[in-house]
Amino acid sequence: MDRDTLVIGAGSSGLAAAKNLGLAGFEVDVVERADDLGGNWNFAAETSRVYGSTHMISSKPFTQYPDFPMPDRAPDYLHHTDVLAYLRRYADHFGVSDRIAFATSVEQLRPLGEARDSGWEVALTGRDGEETRHYRRVVIANGHNWSPKLPSYPGQDDFTGEIIHSADYKSAEQLAGKRVVVVGAGNTGCDIAVEGALRADATYHSTRRGYWYAPKYALGRPADQVSDLIFTLGLPLRATQWLFEQTAKLVVGRYERFGLPTPDHHFLETHPIVNQTLLYHIGHGEIAPVPDIARFDGEVVEFTDGTRVAADLVVFATGYLIRFPFLDDDALPWQDGRPQLYRNILHPHRDDLAVIGLIQPDSGQFCLVHWQTVLLARYLQLVRDNPAAAAVWRQRAADRLDERSQGGLALIDSTRHLIEVEHLDYIQDLAADIAALDALLHDEATRHEVVA
Amino acid sequence: MTWPVRRRPRGTRIRRGPVGAARRPYEPVLRRRDWTLPPPASRHRELISALPDEPVEGRPPLLFVHGAAMGAWAWERWLPQAAEAGWAAHAVSLRGHAKSDAPSPLARTPLRYYEHDVLQAITELPSPPVLIGHSLGGLVVQHVLERYRAAPAGVLVGPVPPAHGLEVLGGLVRHDPAALAAALAGREPRPRAELLVGRDTDHAIAQGWADRMGRESSVAATQALAPRRPRDIRAPLLVIGGGDDRVVPPHAVSRTARTYGVRAHLFRGLGHLLMLEEDGDGALRFMLRWLEDTLHATGRLRASAPSN
Known part of the structure; x- marks a missing residue:
């Protein structure tokens, strides 16, 4: 039937x-x-x-x-x-x-x-x-x-530490006392990096490019409500983006000062990353921003700028x-x-x-x-x-x-x-x-x- | 074969443009004001209930919404009677009315905050309720029915019309301009008793109800004079009113009914507060009978009437 x-x-x-x-x-x-x-x-x-x-x-x-x-x-x-x-x-x-x-x-x-x-x-x-x-x-x-999307880097199979996808990340306990590399600047990656700042021995946050980090609150109200209010002004797209970018600069200044790459795109041109505490922890030295991974080498993770760090855990927050x-x-x-x-x-x-x-x-x-x-x-x-x-x-x-x-x-x-x-x-x-x-x-x- | 080209129904947009470029708003889909300036959250919302001793299987709950300057108490005569007839009956007090708190100044509360309050009350009920609104609450219910399409039926009792609000204004100017002025200014309206009830109700009792009234938002009262007309109500509607109603006169009630393609049922000898008047019990019995018939006819009374 x-x-x-x-x-x-x-x-x-x-x-x-x-x-x-x-x-x-x-x-x-x-x-x-x-x-x-x-x-x-x-x-x-x-x-x-x-x-x-x-x-x-x-x-x-x-x-x-x-x-x-x-x-x-x-x-x-x-x-x-x-x-x-x-x-x-x-x-x-x-x-x-x-x-x-x-x-x-x-x-x-x-x-x-x-x-x-x-x-x-x-x-x-x-x-x-x-x-x-x-x-x-x-x-x-x-x-x-x-369904986890996993990247692959040279030497990854011989890495002596642990590699997980954020799909298997459930609690900050998993980071406690470890040297952690978090890969990916999505909302999950930023959340995990922040939890690493609070629990891990050392936290490296690896991102491929510079991003705009939107706050959760602006003018004392949820920031998405404020940004939609700005949209209702009906300004041309570039003017709206300029307004957002100036606001970001007003609040946090230049990202370069934090060791982050300059965003290579305009505001709104990537999926929004909403995180108010990431920069705070970078500023407190609890998260070290690093570029993309170049290769793994034993217990060492090497980044594209030549930086080499020893790590116990790599979390791929690289999406699905x-x-x-x-x-x-x-x-x-x-x-x-x-x-x-x-x-x-x-x-x-x-x-x-x-x-x-x-x-x-x-x-x-x-x-x-x-x-x-x-x-x-x-x-x-x-x-x-x-x-x-x-x-x-x-x-x-x-x-x-x-x-x-x-x-x-x-x-x-x-x-x-x-x-x-x-x-x-x-x-x-x-x-x-x-x-x-x-x-x-x-x-x-x-x-x-x-x-x- | 015909097909509407280019010119879509009013209120939809065609222009493709940059983010947020001004486009014609399409209520109730694009509720931008509710996103950007959402109604402030209430800490306490009064909901009074009368539940039947033996609930009748499959019957939806009833949610009553009071009119301007009143509160859930407006339904204190009908609630127990509805429960006795086997209906779970609830009445909500809108923000700033009766025992519900006002998270923002009442005088500047727009109608959409009231819609939010009704929706919040709805979410606390176990299944989609029949919405019953009186007067200003009747207007709020019209808007809620547009947004909340799961309601099995709606009942408007002496409702503020979805348009042509000046008919109500005219009556008030003639019968009690002082109360009207007070309401629009956000003060307690203190209307004259004879404005509120039919000829058979003791004016001394009616004066008690008038004295019990609180303040009303002047923004909401002003909006009610020229409200946005709900576009699309699919729930079966019953429109009833008092034949002697001086606030929302019978012809205004009839016109509201016609707007939605139904006939108004007017009860001779009853005034605006018919749900408090002794003779108004007949109107309640009529309403419950109509509900029973309508819900049967639309298949909404089945024991496991779930999502349809």
């Missing part, structure tokens, strides 16, 4: 997908590999990549689901345990919890045909053993921050790969290391497969994911209720498949920005799509200029 809709993953994206597709009248089943919901935020799970001290890096209003605000009593930036509690309340409130099959993983997704709506054969392994089901449509929400282990490569239109999906959601050739949460915004994730799932729900409703109109909309979407919603920013070329979106640009692209789909769904097309 054909089942209706399967959502893979009960993390922040899967929960929103299940809730909003359910609201649109679809019968949703959710499968979750771990035995609790929360995905990455389910700290107890083996699949979680948060560490003991993880806090949000975007403040509440940007992060929360728009129809389910985070509680007033919570602080501006939630700790990961509070995020999990929030997700649990969200799932309970909207009745999603009852629809999740825990400890159930998807082994294989196989298309039942070439047509747009063929459906999928899903091979599952659950508590009751293996099972194969047929679903009319599948929504993938398996996350993209779990986009992976769908249950899906054949040709099931998604891969291009340049990412699946090329409309708005990072819709498959160009299929209506029975979509991906939710496959974005890395310069802002909060859940809010954007909410609107992703609303768009998906509206589109699937249109496919169900008015296939002809859906076909026309799809044609237009196909023409815009290469839109990346990056706000016209010249992001530096890095795998880190494969799925980067600029939140204001992206949310307005989603909003425009939702409005157009709404108009078609409610047969209001005649109100607007039309073509035959």
